Amino acid sequence: MSSLIFTLKSAPAQRIDCSPLTSDLLADKVVSDIAAIELVIGNGTERVDSLFEVSGDDVTDIKFVNSTDKLDFIGRNMTSGTINVEGNVGGYLGLFLDGGEIEVNGNTGVYTACEMKSGQIKVNGNAGDFVGGARPGYKNGMTGGTVIITGNSGDRTGDHMRRGMILIEGDAGDYCAGRMISGTIAVLGDVGAHLGYGMKRGTVLLTQTPSKGLGANFNDCGSHTLAFLPLLFNSFKKLDSTFSSVESFSRVQRYAGDLGGIGMGEILVKI
Amino acid sequence: MIINGVTIDETFAEAFPMKGTRLIITALNAKWAMISAQAFTGFATSVIACGCEAGIERELDPSETPDGRPGVSILIFAMGGKGLAKQVETRAGQCVLTSPTSALFSGLDSETEMALGQNLRYFGDGFQISKMIDGKRYWRVPVMDGEFLTQEKTGVQASVGGGNFLVLAESQAQALAACEAAIEEMKKIPNVIMPFPGGVVRSGSKVGSKFKALNASTNDAFCPTLKGQTKSDLSPEVESVMEIVIDGLTKEDIDKAMRVGIQAVCDLGVENGIRRISAGNYGGKLGPFHFHLQEIMA
Numbered sequence: 001m002s003s004l005i006f007t008l009k010s011a012p013a014q015r016i017d018c019s020p021l022t023s024d025l026l027a028d029k030v031v032s033d034i035a036a037i038e039l040v041i042g043n044g045t046e047r048v049d050s051l052f053e054v055s056g057d058d059v060t061d062i063k064f065v066n067s068t069d070k071l072d073f074i075g076r077n078m079t080s081g082t083i084n085v086e087g088n089v090g091g092y093l094g095l096f097l098d099g100g101e102i103e104v105n106g107n108t109g110v111y112t113a114c115e116m117k118s119g120q121i122k123v124n125g126n127a128g129d130f131v132g133g134a135r136p137g138y139k140n141g142m143t144g145g146t147v148i149i150t151g152n153s154g155d156r157t158g159d160h161m162r163r164g165m166i167l168i169e170g171d172a173g174d175y176c177a178g179r180m181i182s183g184t185i186a187v188l189g190d191v192g193a194h195l196g197y198g199m200k201r202g203t204v205l206l207t208q209t210p211s212k213g214l215g216a217n218f219n220d221c222g223s224h225t226l227a228f229l230p231l232l233f234n235s236f237k238k239l240d241s242t243f244s245s246v247e248s249f250s251r252v253q254r255y256a257g258d259l260g261g262i263g264m265g266e267i268l269v270k271i
Numbered sequence: 272m273i274i275n276g277v278t279i280d281e282t283f284a285e286a287f288p289m290k291g292t293r294l295i296i297t298a299l300n301a302k303w304a305m306i307s308a309q310a311f312t313g314f315a316t317s318v319i320a321c322g323c324e325a326g327i328e329r330e331l332d333p334s335e336t337p338d339g340r341p342g343v344s345i346l347i348f349a350m351g352g353k354g355l356a357k358q359v360e361t362r363a364g365q366c367v368l369t370s371p372t373s374a375l376f377s378g379l380d381s382e383t384e385m386a387l388g389q390n391l392r393y394f395g396d397g398f399q400i401s402k403m404i405d406g407k408r409y410w411r412v413p414v415m416d417g418e419f420l421t422q423e424k425t426g427v428q429a430s431v432g433g434g435n436f437l438v439l440a441e442s443q444a445q446a447l448a449a450c451e452a453a454i455e456e457m458k459k460i461p462n463v464i465m466p467f468p469g470g471v472v473r474s475g476s477k478v479g480s481k482f483k484a485l486n487a488s489t490n491d492a493f494c495p496t497l498k499g500q501t502k503s504d505l506s507p508e509v510e511s512v513m514e515i516v517i518d519g520l521t522k523e524d525i526d527k528a529m530r531v532g533i534q535a536v537c538d539l540g541v542e543n544g545i546r547r548i549s550a551g552n553y554g555g556k557l558g559p560f561h562f563h564l565q566e567i568m569a
Binding site for chain 2: 163164182184201203224225226227228230231232234235248264266
């Protein structure tokens with residue numbers, strides 16, 4: 001068995017819904033069946049083999065080659081297996097992901113890991129807005145799993161996030177952890193304005209004080225040694241991420257908020 | 272069987288099924304981890320009246336604990352899962368949560384789990400924080416010295432309680448010295464505790480009593496002062512008997528502990544006043560686990 005590879009023939013003019021191309025939906029299908037699947041592109045459909053060169057046969061190990069930011073919904077509803085993407089991807093990467101691993105060697109569009117339930121997504125590049133967020137109009141973002149962004153993430157990272165962990169090796173944009181319900185976001189770089197706006201619960205862990213400061217709706221709770229932090233850093237060690245080599249610390253300045261709401265969220269800044 | 276002049280009785284110790292778990296208590300330093308562990312395992316010598324049997328398994332190096340601080344591992348056993356959960360919760364709440372700088376973790380992975388900090392979190396009065404790390408849920412409970420960190424659940428496994436052997440000596444001092452030597456060696460065996468004070472019990476019991484309210488009473492057959500009053504199991508030269516009780520996560524763990532313990536006693540030999548090794552055999556009334564002394568020492 002060799003990896004099932006979808007090589008994009010040419011840059012598409014319209015967006016392509018790649019959600020049928022997961023290990024769950026391709027199970028028990030032979031290559032000819034896979035080639036004949038109709039994908040939604042723009043307001044029509046086209047066969048897989050008219051858009052991609054298809055090779056290999058292992059549906060649990062899928063690769064997208066020559067990918068562009070027009071490929072949406074990669075890994076939607078996936079529960080097992082791996083997807084590896086060479087190139088950029090569009091929106092909703094790993095929507096409802098409930099197991100397995102997705103790795104992108106490129107940048108991702110909006111709503112990466114949207115409403116993800118478990119598993120792991122790693123973006124070796126930058127991610128768009130609403131990483132780990134909820135679909136527009138919905139109230140619960142990701143509820144489990146781990147997202148690693150080696151570059152920067154866009155605005156509203158962790159919007160409505162309920163559980164799970166988002167690790168940003170670079171910078172995070174504005175409104176990071178906005179309306180966050182629970183879970184953990186850690187950022188090694190800087191974060192934008194309005195950090196934790198509307199945050200209910202959850203933890204934002206920072207290694208440096210945000211250059212744009214914290215909002216007035218977060219109160220300083222003082223400096224503390226928190227016993228859970230060594231456990232958290234220990235859990236990073238198995239990750240293929242810069243976080244695995246970050247020196248563990250447990251001494252932090254703790255800020256609680258958003259006090260405009262229930263104020264049970266916390267921003268922890270290394271001191 | 273005779274080892275170094277010490278007779279090993281052809282009998283067996285009777286033990287019974289229990290539910291057990293291992294907990295890890297850590298603190299800022301080894302002193303306070305031990306203080307908390309000692310408080311947790313206090314008044315836990317026998318299920319007859321304590322509700323559980325608990326003891327310190329060993330001290331842990333910071334490299335062996337979840338949070339990288341000095342720690343102590345303890346084992347606690349009870350007759351059933353519900354009783355165990357109740358004992359763990361009350362003892363953790365009163366003896367670990369209250370102990371300065373402490374944190375409490377599960378030391379046993381098992382498919383069957385029970386609450387550890389799951390209910391203690393309510394002490395946080397709404398300020399408690401949950402953290403899911405590596406698939407395990409932890410609770411951070413704000414307390415006056417900072418935060419009390421506890422794992423939500425701990426594993427529970429079917430265990431064995433009441434493994435034992437009796438040391439029959441010519442004097443009280445010699446019996447005690449032999450038991451101390453045994454305990455020193457038995458403490459090196461993992462997965463077992465000797466729950467009585469210092470690991471030794473001088474008031475071994477038999478099943479039942481002439482008084483209706485009691486389900487256990489003094490083991491008169493091994494009481495030296497009753498040699499002329501009851502159907503004694505003691506020869507004239509035996510003046511003191513002490514018992515070592517062992518609880519373990521498995522029967523094999525108790526086997527190992529009994530072997531090293533009895534060997535340590537026998538190493539002292541008859542020249543140090545040790546006459547016999549026997550065991551609490553209740554004719555099959557106590558439990559299904561039988562530890563045959565001569566097989567263990569073969």
